[in-house]
Amino acid sequence: MKTYQTKEIKNVVLLGSSGSGKTTLAEAMAFEGKVIERRGSVETDSTLSDYTDIEHQYKRSIYSTLLFTEFNGYKLNIFDSPGSDDFCGGLFSAFKVADVGLLLINAQNGFEVGTEIQARYARKHEKPIIFVVNHLDSEKANWEASIESMKANSHVKPVIVQYPVNPGPGFDSFIDVLMMKMYKFKGDTGIREELPIPESEMERAQALHNTLVEAAAENDDQLMELYFEKGSLTQDEMRAGIKAGLAKRDMIPVFCVSAKKDIGTKRLMEFIINVAPGPLKAPNFTTVTGEEVTPDANGPTVLFVFKSTVEPHLGEVSYFRVVSGKVTEGMELMNSKTGNREKISQIFAVAGKNRIKVPEMEAGDMGCTVKLKGTKTNQTLSSPNANIEISPIRYPEPRYRVAVKAAKTGEDEKLGELLNRANFEDPTILVEYSKELKQIILQGQGEHHLNILKNQLAANNKMEVEFLPPRIPYRETITKIAWADYRHKKQSGGAGQFGEVHLVIEPYYEGMPEPTKYKIDGKELNVNIKNKEEINLEWGGKVVYYSSIVGGAIDARFMPAILKGIMEKMEEGPLTGSYARDIRVVVYDGKMHPVDSNEISFKLAGRNAFREAFRKAGPKIMEPIYSVEVLVPSDRMGDVMSDLQNRRAIIEGMSSEKGIERITARVPLAEMYRYSTTLSSLTNGRATYSMKLASYEQVPAEVQEKLLKAYAETEKDE
Ligand SMILES: Nc1nc2c(ncn2[C@@H]2O[C@H](COP(=O)(O)OP(=O)(O)O)[C@@H](O)[C@H]2O)c(=O)[nH]1
Ligand SMILES: [Mg+2]
Numbered sequence: 001m002k003t004y005q006t007k008e009i010k011n012v013v014l015l016g017s018s019g020s021g022k023t024t025l026a027e028a029m030a031f032e033g034k035v036i037e038r039r040g041s042v043e044t045d046s047t048l049s050d051y052t053d054i055e056h057q058y059k060r061s062i063y064s065t066l067l068f069t070e071f072n073g074y075k076l077n078i079f080d081s082p083g084s085d086d087f088c089g090g091l092f093s094a095f096k097v098a099d100v101g102l103l104l105i106n107a108q109n110g111f112e113v114g115t116e117i118q119a120r121y122a123r124k125h126e127k128p129i130i131f132v133v134n135h136l137d138s139e140k141a142n143w144e145a146s147i148e149s150m151k152a153n154s155h156v157k158p159v160i161v162q163y164p165v166n167p168g169p170g171f172d173s174f175i176d177v178l179m180m181k182m183y184k185f186k187g188d189t190g191i192r193e194e195l196p197i198p199e200s201e202m203e204r205a206q207a208l209h210n211t212l213v214e215a216a217a218e219n220d221d222q223l224m225e226l227y228f229e230k231g232s233l234t235q236d237e238m239r240a241g242i243k244a245g246l247a248k249r250d251m252i253p254v255f256c257v258s259a260k261k262d263i264g265t266k267r268l269m270e271f272i273i274n275v276a277p278g279p280l281k282a283p284n285f286t287t288v289t290g291e292e293v294t295p296d297a298n299g300p301t302v303l304f305v306f307k308s309t310v311e312p313h314l315g316e317v318s319y320f321r322v323v324s325g326k327v328t329e330g331m332e333l334m335n336s337k338t339g340n341r342e343k344i345s346q347i348f349a350v351a352g353k354n355r356i357k358v359p360e361m362e363a364g365d366m367g368c369t370v371k372l373k374g375t376k377t378n379q380t381l382s383s384p385n386a387n388i389e390i391s392p393i394r395y396p397e398p399r400y401r402v403a404v405k406a407a408k409t410g411e412d413e414k415l416g417e418l419l420n421r422a423n424f425e426d427p428t429i430l431v432e433y434s435k436e437l438k439q440i441i442l443q444g445q446g447e448h449h450l451n452i453l454k455n456q457l458a459a460n461n462k463m464e465v466e467f468l469p470p471r472i473p474y475r476e477t478i479t480k481i482a483w484a485d486y487r488h489k490k491q492s493g494g495a496g497q498f499g500e501v502h503l504v505i506e507p508y509y510e511g512m513p514e515p516t517k518y519k520i521d522g523k524e525l526n527v528n529i530k531n532k533e534e535i536n537l538e539w540g541g542k543v544v545y546y547s548s549i550v551g552g553a554i555d556a557r558f559m560p561a562i563l564k565g566i567m568e569k570m571e572e573g574p575l576t577g578s579y580a581r582d583i584r585v586v587v588y589d590g591k592m593h594p595v596d597s598n599e600i601s602f603k604l605a606g607r608n609a610f611r612e613a614f615r616k617a618g619p620k621i622m623e624p625i626y627s628v629e630v631l632v633p634s635d636r637m638g639d640v641m642s643d644l645q646n647r648r649a650i651i652e653g654m655s656s657e658k659g660i661e662r663i664t665a666r667v668p669l670a671e672m673y674r675y676s677t678t679l680s681s682l683t684n685g686r687a688t689y690s691m692k693l694a695s696y697e698q699v700p701a702e703v704q705e706k707l708l709k710a711y712a713e714t715e716k717d718e
Helices: 022-032 053-058 085-097 113-124 143-153 199-217 221-230 235-247 265-275 412-425 447-461 556-571 599-616 634-646 675-683 701-714
Strands: 009-015 065-071 074-080 100-106 129-134 158-160 162-164 173-176 181-185 192-195 252-256 302-311 315-324 326-328 332-335 341-343 347-351 354-358 360-362 366-370 380-382 400-406 430-434 439-444 465-468 475-477 482-490 497-507 517-520 523-526 531-536 542-547 583-591 620-633 650-657 660-668 688-698
Touching (some): 009 022, 009 265, 022 074, 022 129, 022 265, 085 302, 100 265, 113 620, 129 265, 143 252, 199 221, 400 447, 412 430, 439 447, 497 599, 542 556, 556 583, 620 634, 634 660, 634 675
Parallel strands (some): 009 074, 129 252, 542 583
Antiparallel strands (some): 173 181, 181 192, 302 315, 326 360, 332 380, 400 439, 430 439, 497 583, 620 688
């Protein structure tokens, strides 16, 4: 395989809803480039890109797979990405390193919600898009309806470059109004005949040609002038116009194919080669400090790692794009994040499961290497003197969380290792041991996403895990002043224990004046501050602790022990065991015993006095509220809204655009458990959502009641 120069490379990501034909099209592209001798199929588990057991089991793409094809002296690096939004992590990686997207439309369904979701991701990543209408050989293929739905739903006007002459089971010809030719195919061999446009199609072809010329001219003032002068444009002028429009994302050209029958694949690849932006025309990569890195083959070597896997026999495989310079076998590079040196022992061009060893790769190209010592996805390897760090892929916020535990005891450590590895391979799987919740919290993009992980752990690692509802990170605080006395006394066996603490607590707020007097059980109490401690809590908020002991009722040396007891309760709030915050405590009296008093006694007395006072101080539970955005097809709006209302949602906004409703709402986290699953079943998988922590708010009285009851059952007087 030759070393491709930067100008001979195109990097493409296939997009589209599940079943639109991405994997099948990737196969046809690889076949046309002679990377494979015959086309495999999704049905027979024989495609280049869906090569893992789990993809065979589900008969669909789960990972975003890199493959390449060689065509007319160019190398096309292609990402076959999963259509399901649960696996969008791989898609986000692909967006980082691909320069153009092919958005497949299933001609049987037109523009689907899956299409909309991916179109939105493409906009977010500022990638130019080409529409590819597929399944044109299917019985239910409807070209006109597809085009109408694309026009209605797309944010940028689609412009037809090709249209099918005979969509449906007999589909074998399409007309290309850029080339002004008809292409006719023999069976499903991919072999084509170029024919003049038949008389019967001439009028339609000419009209679409004119529309295309105008659309092309619009992207460039000079072309516009030429067009006004001549009334037409040459093919090259049209290409120049389309190139400009595509790169600016002002234009979406429309192509037609049957991936299954290998119709239109070649022509589509020719267009990509001639018109789609390659590494030299695409926006430059930027560093974490905002500098641009040009794809200069003679510049410093910069590899950006966009994907990492662990494979049997091979170990760690790191996929990279050469952002600048050249990578050659044996080269030593530096990981700009860790400062460690890495040796690039081997370089491979990647065609799904097939890897072809190459001696070098130039800027703009993509491949993989093995046996790096400590480099992860999102890190950059660069020439040691260049020390460049490319800005990372920003993965979507997690949308689904569960608590996870090993089914068998004694396997916690193994579970931890395997989950870390899952995160290494899929950065949208987040793992964290929550000290607060005392659970391992696993977060991902959806129930399906995490269930696949669960199945993989069982199948590949003999690791059975259980998923449980995660506890909610509530917060506790108080709303009014309260006081309590507590005597801790124990006289069993040897030395006794004795400590008595009287304290007052009240809600703390920033800028509060120092305490001066309280009225406690009708008696005036003058505060006489002996000592003050202000503690910033790790989980937010404060505790302010005063000692105002008169007459040596409690020795100063016991004061820290009392605070320690209080802090234990702050960490495990009296209501639900959640973190407490924003409380001021004044210890004003107590009792000691000359022999039995010790630190442990005062700690326990402090803790229990605090707990009692807390319960009398109008305590409230605060819950995390998430800001949630749901995109739902208009016809399912009612169901989705009423479900949200059952989740104590406060609807903040609704807007509708192109048949898709956007709902924004604030929803308590406690009500979001398994939301993705419900939403999916309410809409047949046609909706999507995102969520982000917004604030902590007081839970409603009835919820508080329930939480208190549940916790009281688990807690005994200490
Ligand atoms: N008839 C027909 N079937 C197709 C075409 N493209 C894909 N398929 C079939 O549609 C199904 C989904 O295709 P696949 O490539 O897995 O879609 P993906 O989910 O977008 O990757 C498979 O059964 C394919 O064989 C096509 O152009 N025509
Ligand atoms: Mg697929």
